[in-house]
Amino acid sequence: MAFRRLVRFVNAQGVTSYGDLKGEPVGDLTGAEVEVLEGDVENGLRRTGRTDKIEKLLCPLPRVPIVICIGLNYQRHATEANLRVPPYPVVFTKPADALTGPLDPVSVHPDAQGMLDYEGELTVVMGKDAKNVSEAEALQYVLGYTVGNDVSARNFQLPDTSGGQFCYAKSFDGFAPIGPCIVSASLIPDPQKLHLVTKVNGQIRQETETSDMIFSVAKIIAHLSRGTTLRKGTIIQTGTPSGVGLFMEPKGFLKDGDVVEVAIDGIGAIRNKILFE
Numbered sequence: 009m010a011f012r013r014l015v016r017f018v019n020a021q022g023v024t025s026y027g028d029l030k031g032e033p034v035g036d037l038t039g040a041e042v043e044v045l046e047g048d049v050e051n052g053l054r055r056t057g058r059t060d061k062i063e064k065l066l067c068p069l070p071r072v073p074i075v076i077c078i079g080l081n082y083q084r085h086a087t088e089a090n091l092r093v094p095p096y097p098v099v100f101t102k103p104a105d106a107l108t109g110p111l112d113p114v115s116v117h118p119d120a121q122g123m124l125d126y127e128g129e130l131t132v133v134m135g136k137d138a139k140n141v142s143e144a145e146a147l148q149y150v151l152g153y154t155v156g157n158d159v160s161a162r163n164f165q166l167p168d169t170s171g172g173q174f175c176y177a178k179s180f181d182g183f184a185p186i187g188p189c190i191v192s193a194s195l196i197p198d199p200q201k202l203h204l205v206t207k208v209n210g211q212i213r214q215e216t217e218t219s220d221m222i223f224s225v226a227k228i229i230a231h232l233s234r235g236t237t238l239r240k241g242t243i244i245q246t247g248t249p250s251g252v253g254l255f256m257e258p259k260g261f262l263k264d265g266d267v268v269e270v271a272i273d274g275i276g277a278i279r280n281k282i283l284f285e
Contacts, residue, residue, distance in 0.1 A: 009056045014152065014190040015042060015097075018064040026053060027060065033188045033276030036111055037065045038098050042216075049151070051242055053099045067109035068154060069133070073239040075102035075184050077158055078228055079174065085149040088250045097223045097247075100174040102184050103159075108241075110155070110187025110278035120161035120180055121284050123169075127248035128206030128214050128270035130199060131156035132225055133190050146229035152190040153199060155272050156245045157163025157185035157206075157280065158170040162261070171202045183224050186243065188276040196274065199225045203247065203273040208266055213256075216249035223247075 013029035015037070024261055025050075027042030040062045047052040048272060049069060079098035080086050086093050108114065135151030158178060158242035164170045165177035166215065177182075196202070199218060206214035223231070228246060253260030264284035 010053050011190075012123070012192050013061065014045075014053070014068055014192070014194060015188065016068050016070065017042065017062040018066065019060045019186065020063045023067065024237060025060065027062070029189055030057070032274060037062050037188060051275075065109070065111055065188055067107060067112070069107065069241065069243070069270040070188055071241075072088045072104050072107055073242050074104060075106055075243050075245065076232060077102060077245045078223070078247040081222050082216060082249040083222055084216070084220055084250040085248060085252070086090050086222065093222055097169050099138075100178065100234065102175070102179045103165045103218050105181050106179055108182040108185045108280075110185060111280070112182070112185060113281045113283045114159055114185065115283050115285055116180045117180060117285055122162070122261075123162035123166075123254070123259075123262075124282065125160045125162050125253045126206060126208065126213070126262060126268045127158035127160055127252060128204055129156045129158050129245040129248050130204060130218055130225075130272060131186050131201060132199075132229070132244040132246060134240055134242045135193070136240050139228065140235065141230055141233040143226045143230040146226040146233075147193065150193040150225070150230060152192045153275060154186045154190045154243075155188070155198050155270050155275050156184065156243070157268060157270050157278060158245050158248060159185070163247045184245070185280045187250035187278050189239075191275050202275075205271050206251065207269045208260070208262065213253070213260065214249050214251035220249060220271055221247065
C-alpha cells in the first residue's frame with residue numbers, strides 16, 4: 009500500500025478522497041495537507057503526486073467486513089476486575105455498522121444510556137486475508153494501526169442485569185469509532201511499544217503502555233486465524249487497559265454531552281461527543 013498515514017477526507021469542493029498525511033496527526037486536521045491517493049483499501053492505493061487540503065476528516069475506512077474485539081487483555085485491567093486471566097483471548101464481535109469516524113458524535117439509544125462506558129484501544133487493520141497464520145508471521149498480514157474506542161452499554165453486558173450479552177452491549181450503531189488515520193505497519197514495527205491515554209472531558213481515565221497486554225497483537229492474529237479466515241479490511245480492537253468507568257468509585261459512566269478522547273503516540277487521537285437520543 010502506497011501510504012504512511014492514511015486518511016479519508018472531504019476537500020473544500022465536497023469531493024471525498026483518500027490521502028497520505030504528511031506528518032503525525034495533530035488536532036482535527038482541518039486544513040492539513042495530504043497527497044491524494046487513487047483506488048481504495050480493498051483493491052490497492054496509488055500515489056497521484058497531487059496535494060489537497062482536508063476540509064472534513066472522515067472515518068479512515070468507509071466499511072469493514074466485521075469488527076473483532078478482544079476482552080480482558082491488559083494485566084492491570086484483569087486485576088482491577090478481579091478476573092482470572094484466560095488461557096486464550098476473549099473474543100466477541102461488533103457488526104460493521106458500529107463503525108464511525110474519529111470526530112463523529114456517538115448517538116446513544118435510551119436503553120443503552122444508564123451504564124455507558126468507554127474503552128480506549130489499539131486497533132489493528134488487516135491488510136490481506138489470513139488463515140492458520142503463525143505468531144511469527146502474523147504481523148506481516150497487518151495493513152496498519154489506528155485508535156479505537158469500544159463503547160459499551162454495561163447494563164446489557166453484565167450477567168446480573170441481562171445475562172452477559174457482550175456482543176449486544178457493544179454493537180449499537182456508532183459504538184466503534186476509529187481514526188484519525190491508519191498508520192502503516194512499516195512505521196510501527198513493534199505494536200507492543202505504544203503509549204495509550206483515554207480522557208473524558210479532559211480528565212485522564214486510562215493510561216498504559218501496550219506492553220501490559222496479556223496477548224500480543226501477533227498472538228491475537230494467530231489465535232483468530234486458527235481455522236478461520238480473517239478477511240482483508242477486518243479491524244481488531246485489541247482490548248482496553250485499566251481505568252474504565254465500571255470499576256471507578258463512584259462509577260465513571262458517560263453522560264450526555266461528555267467528550268471521550270483516546271490518543272496513541274504516533275497514531276493520533278479520536279474525540280467523540282456522547283449524545284443521548
